[in-house]
Amino acid sequence: MTSAGHAQLGIAVLLGIAVIVLLITKFKLHAFLSLTIGSLALGAFAGAPLDKVITSFTGGLGSTVAGVGVLIALGAILGKMLADSGGADQIVDTILAKATPRSMPWTMVLIASVIGLPLFFEVGIVLLIPVVLMVAKRGNYSLMRIGIPALAGLSVMHGLVPPHPGPLVAIDALGANLGVTLALGVLIAIPTVIIAGPVFSKYAARWVDVPAPDRMIPQRASEELEKRPGFGATLATILLPVVLMLAKALVDIVVDDPDNVVQRAFDVIGNPLIALLAAVIVGIFTLLRPAGFGKDRLSGLVEKGLAPIAGILLIVGAGGGFKQTLIDSGVGQMILEISEDWSIPALLLAWLIAVAIRLATGSATVATVSAAGLVAPLAADMSTTHAALLVLAIGAGSLFFSHVNDAGFWLVKEYFGLNVGQTVKTWSVMETIISVVAGALVLLLSLVI
Template sequence: MTRLSVEMLAADAVEPITSAGHAQLGIAVLAGIAVIVLLITKFKLHAFLALTIGSLALGAFAGAPLDKAIASFTTGLGSTVAGVGVLIALGAILGKLLADSGGADQIVDTILAKAGGRSMPWAMVLIASVIGLPLFFEVGVVLLIPVVLMVAKRGNFSLMRIGIPALAGLSVMHGLVPPHPGPLVAIDAVDADLGVTLALGVLVAIPTVVIAGPLFSRFAARWVDVPAPERMLSSTGGSPQTPAQRPSEELEKRPAFGATLVTILLPVVLMLAKALVDIVIDDPENTVQRVFDVVGSPLIALLAAVIVGIFTLGRPAGFSKERISQLVEKGLAPIAGILLIVGAGGGFKQTLIDSGVGQMVLDISKDWSIPALLLAWLIAVAIRLATGSATVATISAAGLVAPLAADMSTTHTALLVLAIGAGSLFFSHVNDAGFWLVKEYFGLSVGQTIKTWSVMETIISVVAGGVVLLLSLII
């Protein structure tokens, strides 16, 4: 966290919008979160509305004037959307371009063509991890599940032996690695360095995805030994592509594997290069560092990937200018709800800070022996279990623990983001849309889904959290 942001945080703590004491603020936090949980779980209200109402409830229970609570919420909403909204939009466009051009199919086909029987689970986790970098989790599931079903059917594999590695790769990328919405929001909330967080996120992701994917799939396949459901196989028409992607089959030529891979990894490489140059040179006035600070900024890195993707993915697929324009428009449409949820979460975070809750957590935690990273993980776990939303858990936990980052180094601030992300994935169950998505696609019962998907998510959360704590002792 920069010195300027620390001073701003301190200024917020000096003049909160309420004079409530720690006890009242604690009750206000619990009440605000309870309102959000109740509205989402009991009344099935959209997360955007639940977060908005919960923020106002928090302010009311904390004794803040309504106009100031509203001002805090709208300020947080605006700054969050300004900080991460464009990045989410660019990521959605890149993902749509990758899917519709056939680039994702090219990566899947190329890797599967080189994989043998025993290496198939490892091939699936590699495919999911690469595809999962630019794609939202739900999009990745829709893209890969038909492939998983066909591989399991043709290779006579247990569905879980192939499916769990694919789900693990997608889930780990979604929870830990920018530019996914959760990590981006947490980075913005605690003012972490995106490049450093990305590098450490990949480092944490590797052992996590190995343990939760190919290794755990051995046990999952024994616990739930089911074949690929015939009803889902028939719905794909015998093709490893979803109905939404059928137009890509009509294309004259798919993008090359190398060009597709370069396009996907371009923003990652640019952001990592910026982080490396900042560490090696460490001179803000240096021309080389200033250049990398620009090209490695998230906005420029993702924008560059989208522009490059138009030529490396769209043109080889035969897309006209009009088709590319329509693709961009279609790519942006589904993320409206995500942007609203992320923005409302930012408003909730700002209401927490302006009410003095952040400073309260900072004051109380000084007397605790629990490490800040573990505290962040536990808070995210609690909210995840209650709401079923990894994004809501990430946003809320980041707002609560943001003050703890004030005295942290750059690497430990990045690890704080990853601890929150790890906690937000803990034990997906019946209040999570992802739970039902996996259940229906794989044709499982509720109990079977818990034994496989829910346990896998818990392993991801615990392993990633453990690796984060281990790294905090080393670096």
């Protein structure tokens, strides 16, 4: 698309990203519009014909939405079913009933991680914060001792474990195997969430000792319901897509024969679209029916579940368009050539790029899709496991030091009743710990497998 040299392409990338950062931070423009304008600016700076740039952008947007749009929609529906049926409350109450004061931070990590599997980060926060505040209030616990583990569980799932939008987009962009990425993501997530959650919360509680703010304890969904779904049925519904996707990955490794009938069957049922669709259909009978939802309420629930993700879908799509513009401009090839000259490990390079974009834009999703576009050519010659680790390196980098340009920062600040300094000492440091620990574990795993 362009015959620009490395210097011009490098400047074009910096200027393109600078345009996006400036529009998001200074002019408060929506990330979708910022990414669209930034993509066009990148192509123009690289000296590419504008009609070709438009074709690249729209093509990338279309293929990204085609690849992950339905999955994001199904995940949103499942999350809404979980919230409105009282299923999430059922899991929380059952686990809390068995927890002791000593085990409470670990219990909060467990709850957040399980609930965080099918839910978007923001939805998970809205669901979990009332629980965190009530537990802290009733049990007279330090808010940070309970809150940090819950936030860590949600954040790790958001950055490292599909079917969250960031990992899904990176998997799609890099051509990685979803099942293998999911398995390795869970493997890395466990030690990461322990260090950033229960362990770090001890220090966070000392640095910031604040009570739970009464004004932020809203009514819970299940208080309006006569009945709630059972704990076992709810947990099984949440874990169903994960089990199906992991089973497909396992069969692919063990059988390793594309013509085998068993492998072909698992390739279908373990496909993320089928796995999530199955969970939604099962959820109608395990979550909604027990809660007394009739057919008329089902349609409304789906509609409400889909409404909030319109913005996310557009951002993810525009991120895909930006990625394709980067690739077609020759930036991907430039990164490939430079990485060979510099001898920087591809996984470390991916992590650093994601960190830089995260710090600049404040969005983990924007950081993930942009970094995935930049390092996509590096995945071409990688093994299945190393391509999956490249996805996880990007995901880890995308969580680095959330600060004032991140919506999540303000969400946590307001819900916990903190000031900016206290939010940095707790939430921002926790995010950095997640990023560094997960990034280090990715590099460690790459030496072993």
